[in-house]
Amino acid sequence: MNLKLGRPKGSDVSAGLVTGLFSIPEGMAYAAIGGFNPVTGIYAGVVPTVLGSFFARTVLMVTTLTSAIALTSQSVMSGAGVDPKDGGNIATLAVLAGLIMLALGLLKLGAVMSFVSNAVMTGFSTGIALQIITGSLKDATGYKPDGHNKLWQLGNWLWSAPDWQLAATLTALATVAVWAVVRLVKRLEAVSVLVALVVVSLAIGILGTDVEMAGDIAQIPAALPSFTAPDFGVVGALLPGAFAVALVALAQAASIGPTVPNPDGTKSSVDGDFIAQGIANVGGGLFGGLPTGGSMSRTGVAVSAGARTRWTGIFAGLWLALLVLTLGSLAEQIPMPVIGGLIIVIGVELILGRVKDIKLVLRTSPLSTVAMIATFLATTQLPLQQAIIIGAVLSLLLYCVQAARQSGLRTLEPGPDATWHVAPPPAAIAPGTVTVLYYAGTSLFAEAPRIDEQWPDTSGARGSAVVLAVRGVPEVPSSAVLKMLRRYANDLRAHGGRLYLAGVEPKLAQVLAKTGLTEELGEDAVVEATPEIFGAQREAVARAGQWVAEQRSQSL
Secondary structure, eight states, X not given: OOOOOOOOOHHHHHHHHHHHHHHHHHHHHHHHHTTXXXXXHHHTTTHHHHHHHHHOSSTTOEEEOOHHHHHHHHHHHHHHTOOTTOHHHHHHHHHXXXXXXXXXXXXXXXXXXXXXXXXXXXXXXXXXXXXXXXXXHHHHHSOOOOOSSHHHHHHHHHHTGGGSOHHHHHHXXXXXXXXXXXXXXXXXXXXXXXXXXXXXXXXXXXXXXXXXXXXXXXXXXXXXOOOOOOOGGXXXXXXXXXXXHHHHHHHHHHTHHHHSXXXXXXXXXXXXXXXXXXXXXXXXXXXXXXXXXXXXXXXXXXXXXXXOSTHHHHHHHHHHHHHHHHHGGGGGGSBHHHHHHHHHHHHHHHHHHTHHHXXXXXHXXXXXXXXHHHHHHHHHHSXXXXXXXXXXXXXXXXXXXXXXXXXXXXXXXXXXXXXXXXXXXXXXXXXXXXXXXXXXXXXXXXXXXXXXXXXXXXXXXXXXXXXXXXXXXXXXXXXXXXXXXXXXXXXXXXXXXXXXXXXXXXXXXXXXXXXXXXXXXXXXXXXXXOSSTTHHHHHHHHHHHHHHHHHHHHXX
C-alpha cells in the first residue's frame, strides 16, 4: 500500500489525547443509542483507531464508532434476532463487515461510492440524525416516547412534556447550557463536549442528584479489551446485514478524503481507505469493539486539536487504552442524562450541518428532492438495512435518469481554420451529402430510446454518408447501444446510405469486431481514435466524402 509512517509531531501527541478523551463520552453515547453495552463503544476507539490510522491513505482520518454505524448495527442484529449485548455476536458482525470492506478495497471498487447521490446521502444522514435524537430522549428526560416511526416518537415526546422527569431534564439542560457556553471560547470549542460531560458529572456527584448513571446500564472495567472469538453460528444470519453496515461506514468515510486533505500533499485513496477500515474492523471485532468506520466528527476533533500526521489517530487509540486502564471505573459515574443531552446536541448539529445540502437538493431538481425525501422517510420508518437498499436503488435510478437526459446527438459542422461548430441534428439526411454527428452520452442502455428519437430521417439518404463521432463513448458500451447502431446502419443501407464510426477506442473496436458490426459496416467505415482529437473525425469525413463521390459517379 506504499504507506509512510513518518515521525510524529508534538501536536500529534496532544491532539491524540484530546481525541482519545472525546472518544469516551461519544463512544459510550453511540453504543447506548444502539442498545449496546457502552463499553463496546469505548473499545471501538482503541484497536480499530490504531489500525485504521496506521493503514489509512487519508492520514488524518480517525476510524471509530459513529452514530450511523451503531444504529445500523442495532437494526441488523434486531432483524437477525440475535442478542446485541453478546460479545460473540458483536465480534461476528464487525469481522464480517471488515472482510467485506477489505474485499471491496482489494477489488478497487471504491468508485462505487460515487454512485450514491448527494440527495440520497442527505436524506439518509438527516434521518440518521433524527434517529440519534429520538434514541436519546429517554436518557435526557426519563420519558420513552411511544411509536415506531421516529417522527411520531418526536411528536409524542413533545406532547408528553408533563411526564418528563424533572431531575433528568434539568441535568440534560444544564449539560447543553455548559456545552454552549464553552463553545463560545474558541480554544475550547473542540473539547466542549468533553468539558460539559466532566463539569456536569462532577456537579451531579457533589449535589447527589438522583439520576440514572452509566454504571446502572453496564459495569465499565478498568481493563484493556480482551480477545473475543466470533460466533460462527450466527454468520449466516448476520452476513446480509454486514453488507449494510459496511456500506454505511464506507459511505461516511468516503467524504472525509476530499474534506480533509493530507497535510504532506500525498493523495488519499478511497480503495486504500476501504482496506484500512477493513483491517480496523477485523482487528477491533476480535477485541471487543463494535463495527467502525471513518468518523467525520472525530476526525474534525483531531484536526481542530492540531493533528498533523497519522500518528494522531495512533496516539488517540493508545491514550484511550491508558485512560480506560487507569480511570475506567470513573466512567460509571457519568449520569445518563448528561450523555443523552450531549447526543441530542450532536444530532441537532448533524441536522444543521445538512441544511445547506438540503437547500441545494431542493433547488436542484424535483427528482433529486423526491429521492432525498423518500430516503429520509425510509430511514425514519424502516430498518436501516432496508433504508440503505432503498437509497442505493434510488441513487442508481437517479444516475440512469440523469445520464439518459444528458445523452443526445449533435451535428458537427466544419468551420474556418479546421474548427467545428455544434448544432442540433438535422431532421433528415439530404441525398449525396456527408453529415457529421456527435454521440453525447455514456453508452448506458437507458439512452438508446432517446437517441433513437433523434436520428435524422434516412428516407432521402441515397448516396449519403453519416459520420458518427464516438470518441467519448465508453470502451465497452451496452448491448442496447450496439443494437441501436446496427439498426441505424441497416436503415441507412436500406435507403442507399452508409454509416461511419470515428474515434473508436481499441477496446470498443474489439467489441465491434466480436459482435459483427465492423463486418457489417465495412472495415474502412470504422476509424480508430488518434492522438489528435479531431484526427479520426477528419479521416472518417475524408473516407465518407470519397464514398459519396463514388456513389455519385456510379449513378451518372
